[in-house]
Amino acid sequence: xxxxxxxxxxxxxxxxxxxxxxxxxxxxxxxxxxxxxxxxxxxxxxxxxxxxxxxxxxxxxxxxxxxxxxxxxxxxxxxxxxxxxxxxxxxxxxxxxxxxxxxxxxxxxxxxxxxxxxxxxxxxxxxxxxxxxxxxxxxxxxxxxxxxxxxxxxxxxxxxxxxxxxxxxxxxxxxxxxxxxxxxxxxxxxxxxxxxxxxxxxxxxxxxxxxxxxxxxxxxxxxxxxxxxxxxxxxxxxxxxxxxxxxxxxxxxxxxxxxxxxxxxxxxxxxxxxxxxxxxxxxxxxxxxxxxxxxxxxxxxxxxxxxxxxxxxxxxxxxxxxxxxxxxxxxxxxxxxxxxxxxxxxxxxxxxxxxxxxxxxxxxxxxxxxxxxxxxxxxxxxxxxxxxxxxxxxxxxxxxxxxxxxx
Numbered sequence: 001x002x003x004x005x006x007x008x009x010x011x012x013x014x015x016x017x018x019x020x021x022x023x024x025x026x027x028x029x030x031x032x033x034x035x036x037x038x039x040x041x042x043x044x045x046x047x048x049x050x051x052x053x054x055x056x057x058x059x060x061x062x063x064x065x066x067x068x069x070x071x072x073x074x075x076x077x078x079x080x081x082x083x084x085x086x087x088x089x090x091x092x093x094x095x096x097x098x099x100x101x102x103x104x105x106x107x108x109x110x111x112x113x114x115x116x117x118x119x120x121x122x123x124x125x126x127x128x129x130x131x132x133x134x135x136x137x138x139x140x141x142x143x144x145x146x147x148x149x150x151x152x153x154x155x156x157x158x159x160x161x162x163x164x165x166x167x168x169x170x171x172x173x174x175x176x177x178x179x180x181x182x183x184x185x186x187x188x189x190x191x192x193x194x195x196x197x198x199x200x201x202x203x204x205x206x207x208x209x210x211x212x213x214x215x216x217x218x219x220x221x222x223x224x225x226x227x228x229x230x231x232x233x234x235x236x237x238x239x240x241x242x243x244x245x246x247x248x249x250x251x252x253x254x255x256x257x258x259x260x261x262x263x264x265x266x267x268x269x270x271x272x273x274x275x276x277x278x279x280x281x282x283x284x285x286x287x288x289x290x291x292x293x294x295x296x297x298x299x300x301x302x303x304x305x306x307x308x309x310x311x312x313x314x315x316x317x318x319x320x321x322x323x324x325x326x327x328x329x330x331x332x333x334x335x336x337x338x339x340x341x342x343x344x345x346x347x348x349x350x351x352x353x354x355x356x357x358x359x360x361x362x363x364x365x366x367x368x369x370x371x372x373x374x375x376x377x378x379x380x381x382x383x384x385x386x387x388x389x390x391x392x393x394x395x396x397x398x399x400x401x402x403x404x405x406x407x
Contacts, residue, residue: 001258002108003036007048011118017052019095021087024062030055054095060086078170078231084206085224085232092216103216105209111136113208113255120253121210124198127245128215128237132189133207135257140272141265146186147257148205149174150234151249157181162229170231173203185249193252201249202241206233208255215245 009016018037022030033055041049060083088105096103104118113131114120121129133148150173158180162171171178185201220243223235230238237247261269 001111003040005110005113005115006040006050007043008115009118010115013047013050016050016118017054017095017097017100018050019054019091020056021091022055022057023087024059030057052097056091056094058087058090077172077175081170081172081232081234082224085222085235088206088222088232089224092221096213096216100213103211103213105206105211107207107257109258109260110207111256111258117208117255118210120195121250124196124248124250126198126248128204128209128211128240128247130185130201130204130207130209130249132185132249132251132254133205133257134186134189134254135259137259138265138269140268146184146189148207149184149186150203150205151185151201151237152180152182152203153200154202155180155182165229168226169229170226171229171234173234185251188251189254190252191254195250195253197250197252198248199251201247202237203230203234204237204247204249207257209233211240215240218243220245 006018020033022033037053037055041053043049062083092103102118102122104121117131121131130151132151133146135145135147137143137145152173158171161178161180165171171180173180173182173184182203185199185205188199220236220240222232223230223239225231227235228238228242240247
């Protein structure tokens with residue numbers, strides 16, 4: 001990450017000297033540093049190699065663990081800041097050359113910064129100048145956060161607090177133990193603000209500092225002791241202001257520091273990972289159930305299809321039987337009529353046959369005796385029979401009406 005920035009700086013590389021300090025290291029930091037610098041200096045692009053490169057190895061007895069909690073815990077801040085001030089002063093005194101005009105301090109864990117940062121800061125022509133420093137965060141932590149809170153303007157509350165502390169005390173920002181109520185450069189950032197806007201400050205953060213070399217030659221340094229109740233970079237800003245140098249910050253010109261998860265963050269991420277895996281397993285099981293159900297519904301031989309076919313057959317059969325079945329009410333009515341009818345009605349058919357026979361005989365008789373008997377008598381017999389037939393027909397409706405009423 002750091003070497004990608006070195007490759008991409010737009011300021012002429014041959015006009016820049018590099019100096020590195022490796023201290024209290026137990027890993028391969030020194031070996032890797034040498035390898036990367038050799039690659040940079042031997043690069044085929046003639047614009048890539050830098051001027052003089054110095055690597056200084058010195059231990060300062062750093063006893064604080066390098067995990068996030070240890071390095072940024074309140075209890076370790078005073079002693080840690082003083083040791084870091086010693087390391088900065090040692091590196092500066094060993095590598096500052098008479099021909100140097102500027103000194104740029106840069107943390108190796110800066111993740112994102114403009115490639116033109118040297119020109120951008122030099123253009124302001126201030127004695128000491130710093131950009132705003134933020135850091136990216138996971139979405140569940142808000143996405144981003146102010147990182148360097150050591151660039152600030154002094155406040156009356158902080159001055160009053162300093163008067164109550166011992167002479168060796170060191171005030172550090174961003175901790176509840178010291179409520180200073182200072183305006184911090186980081187909190188004044190506007191993503192759409194003018195990146196060239198300047199803000200006078202008293203304390204400076206150490207992530208990215210550009211200072212004129214004459215500031216250091218005049219005696220300003222990083223105090224490894226309590227200077228006005230501050231040490232290291234914040235003490236450096238205080239000391240430069242005391243010696244009438246301009247100290248400014250750029251609230252809207254932002255670079256981004258690497259995100260280092262805390263122990264709590266790591267635990268939370270582990271829980272989130274477990275939840276993610278459980279959710280994936282649940283979704284996978286759901287997909288399998290849906291797939292299985294879909295396969296069953298699409299199979300014509302499935303039980304569901306069989307049941308559906310049987311139900312349709314039953315419905316068709318019931319509909320067919322309903323259409324063929326006679327009217328129950330009409331059948332009942334007819335049954336009651338037959339059961340309550342007059343016995344004479346049962347024998348009606350027989351007299352009817354006799355009547356027809358008699359009528360036939362009567363008809364036959366007049367045919368034989370037509371000439372002998374008068375026509376008047378012949379007509380009288382059928383007329384009487386017709387009246388009797390009418391009487392019988394009149395009696396029948398009365399019996400039917402009676403059956404309907406009783407039913």
